[in-house]
Amino acid sequence: MDDIVKNLLLRNAPSAQAEQPSQTEVEAAVRTLLRWVGENPDREGLMQTPERVAKAYKEMFRGYTQDASEELGRVFEEVAGYNDIVLMNDISFHSHCEHHMVPIIGKAHVAYLPDGKVVGLSKIARVVDIFAQRLQTQEAMTAQIADAIQSTLKPRGVAVVIEAEHMCMAMRGIRKQGSTTTTCTYTGIFKTDRDEQTRVMSLLNAKR
Incomplete structure (x- = not known):
């Protein structure tokens, strides 16, 4: 893992x-x-x-008391031979910018390529919420979701795309309402194989 990704993963980790x-x-x-x-x-x-x-605040920032790896801990290995992409679109979330503590409102799209085991779909949505319910940057949140799924499930690859509107841009500063930011993180085969990356993005764009 390169130093940039490490810093994104650690920057808002709860301090013991x-x-x-x-x-x-x-x-x-x-x-x-x-x-x-x-x-x-x-x-x-x-x-x-x-x-x-x-x-x-206790409700909106409860992600600091939750562990994504625990949510992803129960997996299913009886998948009837299924070994292709699992994609969840439009997982809505509310987070807060770590710079101004104002809302970030958006949707996450999460895909992974199983390696013999899958996780319940609700668990993926909960992982998004765990990282959203902390002070965040969108870049860090994207990397954190991908890393949690990759390190716990160990699939052949993970792709995370987040689209969000930042109220720090809409409510203050340049005050540009409706402007959205898109961030992407790929691991495993989605990072190393351009054809697989194109395939998962085609599925995502078809649903959008």
């Missing part, structure tokens, strides 16, 4: 050494932000906001 703040500390931080933007955290509409934000 990090001490998690208390609920009280989290709510105090939200109150500080409310005051900073010019609001009064004690007015009626905002009194419960710090508690709600803490609860929402």
Whole structure:
């Protein structure tokens, strides 16, 4: 694995050494932000906001407490001789940009070429969610999904394509609504064999 991919995989990995703040500390931080933007955290509409934000963050970033390899751990080897591409299109996800902590909204398309065993389709969607529910860059998320499937299932190849709109571009800065970004990662035969890469992309484009 080259150094660029390694860095993408490690850049938002949860730290085992990090001490998690208390609920009280989290709510105090939200109150500080409310005051900073010019609001009064004690007015009626905002009194419960710090508690709600803490609860929402726990849900939106629960990917830090989940392990993709565990989701992919149960496989099926009785596949009636099937050994061709498995492709899941249009797996919707919501993530958050690690630079501005605003939403990334998009779809992931995931394909793999089994090597004698397959995994339940819902597991692939859950792996997408695990990495989406962390602070992310789209490039890192694409590489992380591919690496998790490749290292756990050990298929002949994995292809991951993500298309997403970044609210850091739509809501701030240049404010360009509707602009999407596409990222791709290939492993195994999809990386080394151009014909196989073309075949999987043809399947993907046919569905799109």
